[in-house]
Amino acid sequence: MLEITKTQDNGTLQKLNLNEAVSGSWFNLISPTREEVQQVALVLGLDESFLNNSLDADELSRMEFEDGNLLIITNVPVMDEEGNFDTLPLGLIFTPESIITVCSHENKIINSSSSFNVIPIKPVFLFESYSGSGVFLIKPFLVAINTYAESSLKSSTGI
Numbered sequence: 637m638l639e640i641t642k643t644q645d646n647g648t649l650q651k652l653n654l655n656e657a658v659s660g661s662w663f664n665l666i667s668p669t670r671e672e673v674q675q676v677a678l679v680l681g682l683d684e685s686f687l688n689n690s691l692d693a694d695e696l697s698r699m700e701f702e703d704g705n706l707l708i709i710t711n712v713p714v715m716d717e718e719g720n721f722d723t724l725p726l727g728l729i730f731t732p733e734s735i736i737t738v739c740s741h742e743n744k745i746i747n748s749s750s751s752f753n754v755i756p757i758k759p760v761f762l763f764e765s766y767s768g769s770g771v772f773l774i775k776p777f778l779v780a781i782n783t784y785a786e787s788s789l790k791s792s793t794g795i
Contacts, residue, residue, distance in 0.1 A: 638672045639664045654679060663736040664746060680731060690727025690738035697725075706730040714743050 640652040642661045652661060654675055663676055665687065673691075677684045686707050689695055700707045708730075711723035726746065727738035737746045 637666045638668060638676065639666075657734070659733045661734050663734060665736065665738045666742050666746070667740060668738070676736065680734060680736070682729070682731070682736075686729055687727070687736070687738050690725050691740045693724060693740065695725040704732055712739075712743060714741065 638654070640654065640657050640661050640663050641649045642652055642658060644650050657663070657679060663680070665672060665676065673684055673687045676682070677687055682705060683702070686705065689707070690709055695709055697710045706729070708728040709725050712726045713721050714724055715721055724739065724741055724743070726743070729736040729738065739746060
């Protein structure tokens with residue numbers, strides 16, 4: 637699934653089609669098809685491996701900087717049907733024009749209906765002091781910690 641959004645001046649999110657994507661758009665890829673990966677890579681001028689690496693269940697957490705684009709892959713907690721935690725890779729890609737999130741499964745960390753989407757997304761200029769991109773970068777980690785902590789507390793206390 638490919639979802640593209642852009643924060644408007646009034647703080648609301650506008651959903652966009654691939655051909656409408658503009659500077660400052662957020663491309664959210666969850667269990668993307670091969671075609672969606674190819675289309676996003678083409679539109680943004682990215683190497684497909686930047687997107688595909690985040691879909692590999694065995695991918696290790698890491699950072700990579702290439703051609704002005706920053707890739708951060710981190711493992712985020714997910715709960716299985718039996719209530720046990722596992723992790724899966726989540727890719728955060730920052731280009732000079734857009735932000736891309738990539739994950740092989742739907743999750744609570746990046747979810748189209750979560751409060752994560754209310755973060756204002758504006759063009760990212762790497763290594764410049766722009767607080768909005770910093771908030772976007774930190775928010776997934778805070779959501780992951782909170783998700784894991786809440787679930788752990790519930791399972792250990794029965795509350």
